[in-house]
Amino acid sequence: xxxxxxxxxxxxxxxxxxxxxxxxxxxxxxxxxxxxxxxxxxxxxxxxxxxxxxxxxxxxxxxxxxxxxxxxxxxxxxxxxxxxxxxxxxxxxxxxxxxxxxxxxxxxxxxxxxxxxxxxxxxx
Amino acid sequence: xxxxxxxxxxxxxxxxxxxxxxxxxxxxxxxxxxxxxxxxxxxxxxxxxxxxxxxxxxxxxxxxxxxxxxxxxxxxxxxxxxxxxxxxxxxxxxxxxxxxxxxxxxxxxxxxxxxxxxxxxxxxxxxxxxxxxxxxxxxxxxxxxxxxxxxxxxxxxxxxxxxxxxxxxxxxxxxxxxxxxxxxxxxxxxxxxxxxxxxxxxxxxxxxxxxxxxxxxxxxxxxxxxxxxxxxxxxxxxxxxxxxxxxxxxxxxxxxxxxxxxxxxxxxxxxxxxxxxxxxxxxxxxxxxxxxxxxxxxxxxxxxxxxxxxxxxxxxxxxxxxxxxxxxxxxxxxxxxxxxxxxxxxxxxxxxxxxxxxxxxxxxxxxxxxxxxxxxxxxxxxxxxxxxxxxxxxxxxxxxxxxxxxxxxxxxxxxxxxxxxxxxxxxxxxxxxxxxxxxxxxxxxxxxxxxxxxxxxxxxxxxxxxxxxxxxxxxxxxxxxxxxxxxxxxxxxxxxxxxxxxxxxxxxxxxxxxxxxxxxxxxxxxxxxxxxxxxxxxxxxxxxxxxxxxxxxxxxxxxxxxxxxxxxxxxxxxxxxxxxxxxxxxxxxxxxxx
Numbered sequence: 001x002x003x004x005x006x007x008x009x010x011x012x013x014x015x016x017x018x019x020x021x022x023x024x025x026x027x028x029x030x031x032x033x034x035x036x037x038x039x040x041x042x043x044x045x046x047x048x049x050x051x052x053x054x055x056x057x058x059x060x061x062x063x064x065x066x067x068x069x070x071x072x073x074x075x076x077x078x079x080x081x082x083x084x085x086x087x088x089x090x091x092x093x094x095x096x097x098x099x100x101x102x103x104x105x106x107x108x109x110x111x112x113x114x115x116x117x118x119x120x121x122x123x124x
Numbered sequence: 125x126x127x128x129x130x131x132x133x134x135x136x137x138x139x140x141x142x143x144x145x146x147x148x149x150x151x152x153x154x155x156x157x158x159x160x161x162x163x164x165x166x167x168x169x170x171x172x173x174x175x176x177x178x179x180x181x182x183x184x185x186x187x188x189x190x191x192x193x194x195x196x197x198x199x200x201x202x203x204x205x206x207x208x209x210x211x212x213x214x215x216x217x218x219x220x221x222x223x224x225x226x227x228x229x230x231x232x233x234x235x236x237x238x239x240x241x242x243x244x245x246x247x248x249x250x251x252x253x254x255x256x257x258x259x260x261x262x263x264x265x266x267x268x269x270x271x272x273x274x275x276x277x278x279x280x281x282x283x284x285x286x287x288x289x290x291x292x293x294x295x296x297x298x299x300x301x302x303x304x305x306x307x308x309x310x311x312x313x314x315x316x317x318x319x320x321x322x323x324x325x326x327x328x329x330x331x332x333x334x335x336x337x338x339x340x341x342x343x344x345x346x347x348x349x350x351x352x353x354x355x356x357x358x359x360x361x362x363x364x365x366x367x368x369x370x371x372x373x374x375x376x377x378x379x380x381x382x383x384x385x386x387x388x389x390x391x392x393x394x395x396x397x398x399x400x401x402x403x404x405x406x407x408x409x410x411x412x413x414x415x416x417x418x419x420x421x422x423x424x425x426x427x428x429x430x431x432x433x434x435x436x437x438x439x440x441x442x443x444x445x446x447x448x449x450x451x452x453x454x455x456x457x458x459x460x461x462x463x464x465x466x467x468x469x470x471x472x473x474x475x476x477x478x479x480x481x482x483x484x485x486x487x488x489x490x491x492x493x494x495x496x497x498x499x500x501x502x503x504x505x506x507x508x509x510x511x512x513x514x515x516x517x518x519x520x521x522x523x524x525x526x527x528x529x530x531x532x533x534x535x536x537x538x539x540x541x542x543x544x545x546x547x548x549x550x551x552x553x554x555x556x557x558x559x560x561x562x563x564x565x566x567x568x569x570x571x572x573x574x575x576x577x578x579x580x581x582x583x584x585x586x587x588x589x590x591x592x593x594x595x596x597x598x599x600x601x602x603x604x605x606x607x608x609x610x611x612x613x614x615x616x617x618x619x620x621x622x623x624x625x626x627x628x629x630x631x632x633x634x635x636x637x638x639x640x641x642x643x644x645x646x647x648x649x650x651x652x653x654x655x656x657x658x659x660x661x662x663x664x665x666x667x668x669x670x671x672x673x674x675x676x677x678x679x680x681x682x683x684x685x686x687x688x689x690x691x692x693x694x695x696x697x698x699x700x701x702x703x704x705x706x707x708x709x710x711x712x713x714x715x716x717x718x
Contacts, residue, residue, distance in 0.1 A: 010513050012521075013513060013517060013520075016517055016521055016524065019524050020523075023524070081508060081513055081516075082508075099512075100512050100513065101516060101519075102516050102517075102519020102522070102523065102546045102547065104523065
């Protein structure tokens with residue numbers, strides 16, 4: 001079963017995403033800070049990470065950098081309220097960039113696409 | 125009145141002594157008898173009249189001296205025989221038997237006998253030529269000093285260069301002063317190192333000279349009067365003369381006498397027959413005079429022009445004294461010209477300042493608008509973040525609940541309302557964030573160069589003149605784009621303002637524009653940053669890198685505006701110029717749909 005990690009400092013966002021994705025059959029892990037997230041990454045090796053950028057006093061892009069060094073095979077979707085980060089070259093390290101929305105379909109589609117891509121890559 | 129009896133009573137020895145004294149007296153003494161003939165003439169008088177000896181003079185009638193004494197003087201001497209009183213003529217011109225011209229002083233007394241009848245006329249004649257010359261000389265010096273003083277007064281009140289030059293040249297040619305026939309003024313063009321003909325004063329020919337000079341010489345006129353008379357009398361001839369030199373360009377590095385005068389900073393005189401270089405020869409030929417005096421105009425050891433004079437009409441010799449006096453006038457001219465230049469610069473600066481003030485007033489509103497936009501952008505961005513999360517949560521849970529509802533549940537309607545209203549709120553939020561898309565009606569064809577220049581001007585005004593050290597290098601060809609002029613101006617202003625204010629204390633950014641095959645580009649870089657390169661990189665990273673987002677927010681509206689116009693704002697690394705901030709917009713083509 002694909003494992004997702006949702007990293008967001010907003011409790012209700014974490015709760016929402018967990019419910020939504022679990023209802024789709026995913027195993028959903030959540031973290032409120034980069035440190036928590038890094039610990040889960042180490043212990044549970046999720047397939048996809050849904051990562052917010054503004055994490056209180058911390059920055060999701062810094063965590064993205066660390067992830068890319070240590071866990072190269074993990075897909076990352078940046079999910080934020082800001083559109084401005086798109087022009088930051090650091091965001092290019094992520095596999096996708098999506099604006100937060102109450103309509104979860106784009107996010108779900110993106111997760112599915114990444115997992116399919118990961119599956120195909122593995123097969124090849 | 126002389127008593128002749130006194131002579132007869134003199135002792136013979138005394139008479140001999142007096143006679144010897146009479147003969148050798150340094151003053152010319154002569155006696156005329158009642159017949160009007162010279163009787164006794166001493167050696168000096170003989171010399172003055174041009175006789176070889178007293179014997180040759182004695183017996184000559186007074187009328188035979190009319191070549192020397194004019195008729196009115198002869199008449200007055202004859203008058204003494206009858207009743208006239210003694211007289212003295214202090215100075216009159218005369219030419220003697222040998223053709224020598226001089227100025228003389230004559231005094232005549234009549235000698236009478238005991239009965240009181242005239243028996244002879246006793247005359248004393250002196251050559252006073254030296255005194256007359258000295259007086260003339262003195263008068264000339266006084267006139268010269270007077271002209272110099274008047275020139276000084278006139279130019280001290282004149283501020284227009286043309287007016288100053290006119291005063292100087294008129295002073296040089298005024299007959300009360302140096303009285304040169306013509307004067308030419310050349311000013312040095314610093315850039316090309318060429319003397320450029322500027323103004324000339326003087327008559328074009330003898331007839332013109334006669335007309336002008338006679339009108340000026342009737343009475344002693346002041347320079348002010350001469351100046352106004354010159355305006356009327358010699359305007360045409362001055363114009364003709366100025367036309368001769370108007371298009372003249374004399375290279376001051378080619379070794380001609382003109383170049384030498386400028387290089388040596390010393391006056392020069394050329395004369396007939398003096399061998400000259402080809403260039404000088406040609407120039408003097410054009411002026412129509414070979415004998416000229418020239419003196420450079422020098423201010424603080426810096427030559428600014430050349431004053432050239434001649435006596436083309438009278439052919440009067442140019443003396444050393446003329447040359448020295450010319451130098452004095454040239455020094456005055458140089459100072460006055462320099463002053464007029466300073467005044468001209470001051471006036472230009474005043475006009476420029478006025479223009480800037482006008483521009484300041486015009487751009488004040490634009491600046492306020494741009495700053496408002498910036499503040500709105502920051503607030504909008506912050507609010508967007510704060511609102512988007514709760515909206516996502518509310519709408520997300522509503523969706524979740526809606527999915528889990530039993531079919532036919534009455535809550536479905538309410539959940540649908542929550543979901544649709546949340547989506548509407550999210551849509552409004554997107555519109556607010558992208559508010560720069562709002563005024564499409566004003567979109568039109570624009571030139572990126574003009575927008576950048578306008579933004580640069582606004583920024584210069586905002587930072588204060590001279591503080592905006594950024595250099596502007598705009599594409600020579602038009603860079604057409606399609607868009608809203610206000611929004612594009614605000615975007616450019618905001619980008620330049622944010623970045624340049626952050627960099628200003630350390631480096632001088634270069635702002636340039638250029639065209640690509642299908643796009644136009646604005647770039648800001650710091651090619652001369654040197655050791656400040658790291659600071660530039662850090663500053664740009666604040667806008668586009670991770671970390672503090674305050675700087676990034678300030679560019680949010682600009683970025684959104686550019687996006688709306690199909691453009692992008694970004695940073696790229698150039699190996700030669702370091703990090704480059706760029707704005708790239710699609711080039712507008714007439715056939716393209718806007």
